[in-house]
Amino acid sequence: MGFALVMLIATLFFGMLASFSYLNPEFYNQYIPFYQLRPMHVSAALFWIIGGATSCLLFFKKEVSEEGAKRTIAERLFINLWMITVVVIFLFYSFKKFGGREYWEFPPFLCLPLLISWLALMVAWFKAWLKAKDYPLYVWMWTAGICFFLFTFLEQNLYQIPWFRQSFLKEVIVQWKSNGSMVGSWNQIIYGCSLFLMVTLTGEDSIARTKTAYYFFFLSITNMMFNWGHHIYNVPSASWLRDVAYGISMTEWLFFIKMLQSFKEKMDERRKFKHLITYKFLIAAEVWVFFNLTLALLMSIPAINRYTHGTHVTVAHAMGTTIGINTMILMAAMSYILRVDELEIRDKRWVHWGYYISQASLVVFWVSLIIAGFLKGTRQFNFPHITYQELMVPVNYWLRVLSFSGAFLLLGFLLMLKTYFKALRKA
Amino acid sequence: MLHTDARHGGFLIFYRFLTFFLQDLSKIFTILTILFMLFSIAIYKNGNLEPKHLPSSKIMAGWKTWQDKNCQSCHQLFGLGGYLGPDLTNSVTEKGKPYLKVFVQYGTARMPNFKLKEQEADEVIEFLAWVDSSGKSRVPAEAVEWTGNYKLQER
Ligand code: HEM
Numbered sequence: 001m002g003f004a005l006v007m008l009i010a011t012l013f014f015g016m017l018a019s020f021s022y023l024n025p026e027f028y029n030q031y032i033p034f035y036q037l038r039p040m041h042v043s044a045a046l047f048w049i050i051g052g053a054t055s056c057l058l059f060f061k062k063e064v065s066e067e068g069a070k071r072t073i074a075e076r077l078f079i080n081l082w083m084i085t086v087v088v089i090f091l092f093y094s095f096k097k098f099g100g101r102e103y104w105e106f107p108p109f110l111c112l113p114l115l116i117s118w119l120a121l122m123v124a125w126f127k128a129w130l131k132a133k134d135y136p137l138y139v140w141m142w143t144a145g146i147c148f149f150l151f152t153f154l155e156q157n158l159y160q161i162p163w164f165r166q167s168f169l170k171e172v173i174v175q176w177k178s179n180g181s182m183v184g185s186w187n188q189i190i191y192g193c194s195l196f197l198m199v200t201l202t203g204e205d206s207i208a209r210t211k212t213a214y215y216f217f218f219l220s221i222t223n224m225m226f227n228w229g230h231h232i233y234n235v236p237s238a239s240w241l242r243d244v245a246y247g248i249s250m251t252e253w254l255f256f257i258k259m260l261q262s263f264k265e266k267m268d269e270r271r272k273f274k275h276l277i278t279y280k281f282l283i284a285a286e287v288w289v290f291f292n293l294t295l296a297l298l299m300s301i302p303a304i305n306r307y308t309h310g311t312h313v314t315v316a317h318a319m320g321t322t323i324g325i326n327t328m329i330l331m332a333a334m335s336y337i338l339r340v341d342e343l344e345i346r347d348k349r350w351v352h353w354g355y356y357i358s359q360a361s362l363v364v365f366w367v368s369l370i371i372a373g374f375l376k377g378t379r380q381f382n383f384p385h386i387t388y389q390e391l392m393v394p395v396n397y398w399l400r401v402l403s404f405s406g407a408f409l410l411l412g413f414l415l416m417l418k419t420y421f422k423a424l425r426k427a
Numbered sequence: 428m429l430h431t432d433a434r435h436g437g438f439l440i441f442y443r444f445l446t447f448f449l450q451d452l453s454k455i456f457t458i459l460t461i462l463f464m465l466f467s468i469a470i471y472k473n474g475n476l477e478p479k480h481l482p483s484s485k486i487m488a489g490w491k492t493w494q495d496k497n498c499q500s501c502h503q504l505f506g507l508g509g510y511l512g513p514d515l516t517n518s519v520t521e522k523g524k525p526y527l528k529v530f531v532q533y534g535t536a537r538m539p540n541f542k543l544k545e546q547e548a549d550e551v552i553e554f555l556a557w558v559d560s561s562g563k564s565r566v567p568a569e570a571v572e573w574t575g576n577y578k579l580q581e582r
Contacts (some may be wrong), residue, residue, distance in 0.1 A: 022511055025537040033539050034511050035500040100494025101510060140452070155467075165490075166482065168561045169475035172505055177470060216456055225463040235505050236562035236579050241474055244466075246576050303575040306566050310506025310514055380565075388513040389537075 001055040001336065002424055003083050007048035008327070011241070012410045014041035019045055023396065037106035040093050045322055046084050046103060050149075052330040053189045054078075054207055056120060057142055059337050060196055064139060065128035074124040081117035085110060103179060104156060118153065122146055124256060136208040138192040144221060145188030146233040152182035180228025187326070188224070194282060194329045196334055201279060202269070216255065230300040234309055241268055242302070249300035256297065259290055277341050277351055281332035284359060286399055288324025292317065295370070307381070312395075313373030320366045324411075331416065338423035347419045358412030364405035372398035452505055479560045489554030496541050498551075500553075505564045512538060516564035521557045 018037040021028030030036065058075060061067065071079075089106045092098075099107045125146055125352065132139060155178035159165050199208050207213065208351050229237070229245025266286065273279040295317055299308050308314065335341065372395045379391050482490070493499070501512040508514075518527055531548045534540030543551070562579075570577045 029537075029539045030502035034509070035497045035539070038495065038500040038509050042451055098495060100497045102499060105497060105500065117548065140456075143454075164471075165487075167475055167478040168482075168504075168558050169478065170471075172507065173470065173474045177474075214452065218459070221456070221459060225459065226466065231507070232505065233577060234564060234566050234579075236476055238474055238476070239578065241470065242577060242579075246574075270537065301575045302566075303571045306571065306577075310503050310510075310564075313509060315510065322524045391513075402561070 001052070001059075001337070002421075003086075004048055004051035004055050004330075005334075005420060005424070007044050007051055007086070008212060008413065009417065010044040011041060011048050012194055012413055014044055016403070016406055016410055017041075019399070020405050022399055023403060035036035035098075036093060036096060039098065040090065042103055043086075043089060043093070043105065049190075049322060049326050049330070050084065050186055051086075052334070053145075053186055053193065053326075054082075055328065056333040056337065057146075057189055057192050058124070060127065060138075060193065060333075061128045061142075065131045067128055067131065072124055072127070074120045074127070078117050078120040078124060081113055081120070085113040085117065101159075101175065108157060108160065111153070115153065118150060122150065136199070136205070137213050138196040138208055141188045141192030141195065141216060144183045145192065148185035148224065152178045152185055155170060156182065169235060169237065173237055173241070176231040177228050180231050181224055184220070184224030184228075185397070188205060188220070190326050190329050191220075193333045194285065197278060197282060197332055199275060200336075201276065201282075212258075216258065219251060219254060223252060227252075227300075228307065233302045233305050246300065246302060249297070252293065252297055252300075256293055259286075259293070277348065277355075278332045278336045281335065282329045284355075285328035285332070287327050288320065288328060288362075291366070292320045292324060295320065307377035308373060309377075311376045312369045312399075313377065316369035316373060319369065320362075321364060324366070331420075334420060335423075338420060338427050340419060340423050343419065343423060347422060350415045350419045354412045354415030354417075356412075357415065358409055359413060361405040361408035365409055367404065368398045370399040372402065397409055443528045462466075476562075478557075480557075481556075482557055483553075485550050486554050487513055489550030489552070492543065492547050492551050495545075501538070503564075504558055514564055515555055516562075517559050519559040521550070523553050524556065525556065 014037055017028075018034060020043045021032070021034045021037055025034060028037070058079075062069065089110055090104050092110070097107055098105050099110075104111070120416070125142070129139070129143065155174065158174055158178075159171060162173055171368050195208055199205060226244055226248040230249050233242055233245070266283075270283060271278075274283075295313075298304050299313065299317060335351075340348065375398065376391065376395045379395075383391065465544055498511075499508040501509045503510070503514040504516050506514060506516075528548055530538065531551055532543060532545075566577055567577070572578055
């Protein structure tokens with residue numbers, strides 16, 4: 001878990017540098033160019049989220065299955081191999097050795113130790129799974145997440161088979177099929193953690209057993225499997241692919257309606273638990289789900305996607321969800337595991353300050369990305385013949401706002417993490 | 428109970444999985460997974476339109492350079508990739524090979540100079556030309572239907 005938190009700091013730090021190099025590439029190209037900073041940032045983000053999610057999972061697993069506190073061999077293999085590989089990946093980046101595919105920008109043979117490590121995690125999980133007394137919804141979500149991660153991870157590497165590279169379109173489609181579903185798989189793990197926390201905080205076991213809850217679980221699984229086509233609407237694929245993606249994506253309006261319906265209940269619940277740090281983060285995540293879902297639903301309509309695809313609106317969506325939702329839930333889960341709520345008020349004050357600073361700056365951050373993206377999207381249709389530099393002039397202004405708010409985001413997280421690390425040393 | 432017994436024999440573990448998959452919820456899950464697998468195979472086989480021609484070894488070499496130098500961190504193909512530089516999907520048709528080659532060989536103030544050899548630069552351009560031949564990245568306004576969906580031209 002400590003390692004995952006270090007990854008979080010690395011993400012923020014490289015993100016900061018990447019955004020500066022965006023504004024001033026001439027300068028950064030001499031020292032540490034964007035094509036090095038971006039992989040460092042994005043991989044650190046990925047490993048923060050996956051590493052954070054799995055470390056929470058390993059902890060909660062013990063509570064579900066009544067296993068002892070001792071780590072099994074499989075768990076240790078997973079943790080150590082994972083950490084070593086991530087360090088090696090960063091070494092490769094620092095020597096400018098890349099694999100050159102989006103998000104997994106390291107040389108592909110490094111996927112092998114990651115795969116072995118993941119298989120070890122699966123062994124550890126299914127051992128506990130066999131011992132579990134019953135299967136509330138969060139156990140389902142964790143199991144589904146772990147299995148689908150394996151599938152998408154393998155699929156992500158299918159391009160090693162030459163047949164998949166005989167057509168550039170096939171390459172793009174299969175790559176985004178796997179990327180798109182992979183996000184869904186770690187979301188299952190993370191949302192599972194959030195549900196588990198809700199059950200423990202409120203003491204109401206029934207939340208994880210209602211029919212509606214299961215209904216929405218299957219809806220989310222269906223989306224994980226079939227909605228990824230919205231990443232590649234503009235790619236000349238078979239048209240049934242686009243139809244399926246559009247149709248399935250639109251079922252997410254049901255989530256939207258459900259959120260609106262349960263708004264009042266949430267407000268009552270909030271009154272009861274708002275003093276808890278864990279709960280605070282969960283609520284922040286819910287609010288960000290709402291905003292990001294709205295954006296995602298709009299972007300999933302091809303006619304709108306035409307303007308947002310390939311612009312910073314996509315980045316707003318990516319970072320809005322990874323920071324606003326995934327990171328907030330992980331912060332909640334970790335505060336529960338590390339018992340941050342039981343620390344002295346003096347320590348908790350840092351978390352409160354950091355919390356408000358990061359939420360406020362994230363709003364500015366997110367909005368500036370959306371504006372930057374829309375400007376680029378509309379300008380490239382309105383002025384198809386100007387040079388790229390001219391196209392970007394007004395966009396860069398908003399990217400400056402982004403950098404500035406990103407600095408505050410970093411500050412906010414550092415304040416919170418100061419306390420988290422203190423709690424980690426204690427635990 | 429079963430969960431203690433299960434430790435002792437492969438058969439009991441198998442039995443436990445079996446009973447699990449006979450539950451209602453598991454049935455839904457299994458059906459969805461099977462559908463997903465069929466869908467995946469359909470995508471691999473028929474998801475894309477066939478390319479105009481297969482990639483030559485020159486194109487493959489250019490593709491490798493594209494990946495080794497991580498060009499995608501700044502450039503997009505079909506709108507996917509990093510956003511510091513422009514989308515290059517159709518740059519060969521729009522700007523022509525000689526124009527692009529200057530960028531690839533020497534870089535600019537904003538784009539680093541990768542010191543590619545003449546041959547490597549040519550290969551990258553060939554790769555970009557091949558990508559270009561697979562379709563248009565920007566969707567024309569006429570393609571948007573009343574449903575909000577696209578109807579892209581099928582070659
Ligand atoms: C917990 C914190 C963060 C997470 C999880 C995160 C995650 C991500 C992800 C997933 C991407 C890929 C986006 C895409 O391809 O669409 C990305 C890109 C990026 N992020 Fe972050 N990010 C974080 C914080 C920051 C901060 C503080 C900054 C600095 C202002 C920043 C600046 C950037 C930049 C410049 C890019 C590249 C956009 C491009 O493709 O051109 N990030 N981030």
